[in-house]
Amino acid sequence: MTLDIASLVQPSPGKIVLVVLDGLAGFAGPDRGTELEEAHTPNLDALATAGSVGLHDPVGAGITPGSGPAHMALFGYDPVEFQLGRGALSAAGLEVTVEPGDVAARGNLATLDAEGRITDRRAGRLPDDEAVEVVRRLRDGIAIAGVDVTIAHEAQHRVLIVFRGEGLSPLLADTDPQKVGVPPAAPLATLPVADHTAEVVAEFDRQARAVLADHPRANVVLLRGFDSHRQLPSMYERYGVRSAAIAVYPMYRGVANLVGMDVLPRPANLDEELALLRKYWDDYDYFFFHHKPTDSAGEDGNFDAKVAAIEALDAAIPEIAALGPDALVVTGDHSTPSQMAAHSWHPVPVLMWGPRVGRDDQTRFGERWCVHGALGRRPGQQLMSLALAAAGRLAKFGA
């Protein structure tokens, strides 16, 4: 049996900072180490020397996590128990409210050929200004009896659709087949309760195609990740911490919002993220500090850019450490090896530092050293327990 740490939470002034280098981890090839091993990271290495390192598996052995479950695990939520659809994540990130009974879906503006086959699932990664115009045309042109449709632009070709009306259900298969050369899938209910919703989505699709028929690239909306309103237990309810999120990108702001964090005003870059951390230091017990460029570089297959993104974060470490957190956790949400240009299942390095964390015999921060660190190798979800403990926020179990 697993003990629910919520039952042990006690008041404490201890502060926690979770620094997430998105997609941090990689794997070593024949001729060189991982991005983190090759990066010059004197500040992270100093913390590794003074603290402890290890590895975590975000969801489980061999499992490649999406950003949602990977972050849920880092926040201490069981990522299998608390599954979030892309729609819910996107909505939260865009601060679009999904009410009980609503159905949200992630949409891609995409290109169909004359025969109705998908030729580009991202409409040539439509620039934001063109995409905003397409979204405006959709908003003006679509009307479905008995259903309110909210259409929001996220970034490039990515949009969010929220359907609101009586008797809707998210139990629908994706219309996005996730490949080209085939037509979009017809809206399909996975259980009969969603048959009406499938008809609503089919009508949305007909009208969207009509509205966009003359657009050279964005002439269809592919939908995936149908989801409904979620009410998750908040970080405060679970851990008694007043928590704040510092993140540039909507999706990470969204997942933080879903677990009840205060999402601080949107920063433009790492410097502005640091300024926010300083400014709000006294107001919160827990800070989620998100660094995206590591993942973006990994997704681009750009080893050197990922190294540079790691080194940029390294330069910010002294300022974070100087605030004196009781637990500073530096890790990734998942692996994005530049060899794969995609998320992967490889384990993720983690570093903990603080007055009660303890020091192991490792002096570098990187996969090959983390294998030998005192934190061992563990499910990502356990890091929250360790951080709470180091911040004095977990009482003794048993007499």
Place this chain on the structure above:
Amino acid sequence: MTLDIASLVQPSPGKIVLVVLDGLAGFAGPDRGTELEEAHTPNLDALATAGSVGLHDPVGAGITPGSGPAHMALFGYDPVEFQLGRGALSAAGLEVTVEPGDVAARGNLATLDAEGRITDRRAGRLPDDEAVEVVRRLRDGIAIAGVDVTIAHEAQHRVLIVFRGEGLSPLLADTDPQKVGVPPAAPLATLPVADHTAEVVAEFDRQARAVLADHPRANVVLLRGFDSHRQLPSMYERYGVRSAAIAVYPMYRGVANLVGMDVLPRPANLDEELALLRKYWDDYDYFFFHHKPTDSAGEDGNFDAKVAAIEALDAAIPEIAALGPDALVVTGDHSTPSQMAAHSWHPVPVLMWGPRVGRDDQTRFGERWCVHGALGRRPGQQLMSLALAAAGRLAKFGA
């Protein structure tokens, strides 16, 4: 919560080879290392250098597994959830069909003294030709009203008995007391539903003793592992892989058959196993490649013979690696330390190699190096997930 990886399976051309050195692991004594540590294994060491190593616990801490659960774990099946009786395993290995309603049991031809006490549980490890003659006499001499009895010879003193008739149940305790100096146990139903079956088995025992009364060594059949028909989800159903088993010994062919593998024509030795792997390489996604001599030597308490058996498999590694699997997993199903001349609970070294496996800082394959490898120490069942991931066969979890 544990995520069922079957929900993530996606098509991929990636190939997996699982090489099982049966009973591979051991433990180091005061004066020398384990059999694997002492063996000269340049080819395995080269893979360990290029790939990653670790340890697995087949079933759990301190648990000594039989061959059935140990292999089930390696195939990714929960060995506690999917328990197989020795009877079902033997039947599958002998390609004897166990229908729904049948009861199968493993039998030992054994020796009783004049007072009916067991003096040898294996009848002097009766040679195959003598045992076949004993089985023929049993077949000719035994007739039980309303019950068909199938008697098959497995190897040496080992036989398989399958009872077919109305109202049979496998809920019987073993008649084999697993020690000498005592009489066989009377057939005993563990629940009343098997009372009739206990009578059938008692009648079988009376007739078998009568038929074999004048045999100098094999004058009784000891029964254990009563079991019924099993329908297990297949490897294809669970993982979407077309799988093939390459194994010399019936029991391993049997367990592979129970999980739906194609069991390739029976090879006589390691060279013929390699030839099968080459011949069928294009026809399957997953190969289970079984090497028995390590376990046999360990069971005999023969350290040097076990070292030699490991070195023989090492010599086959370049040919296997040259086929270019996406995930080559080399491990044991359990420990058989020659100091114990028996299976044991000690953890089992594992090596993974392939283009997306990643490289750790270990350069040898052996228990003492595997402790420090990047695969860490984990339940044996997780190896299948890692292999599927490395072969590109698991989709991302969550958005």
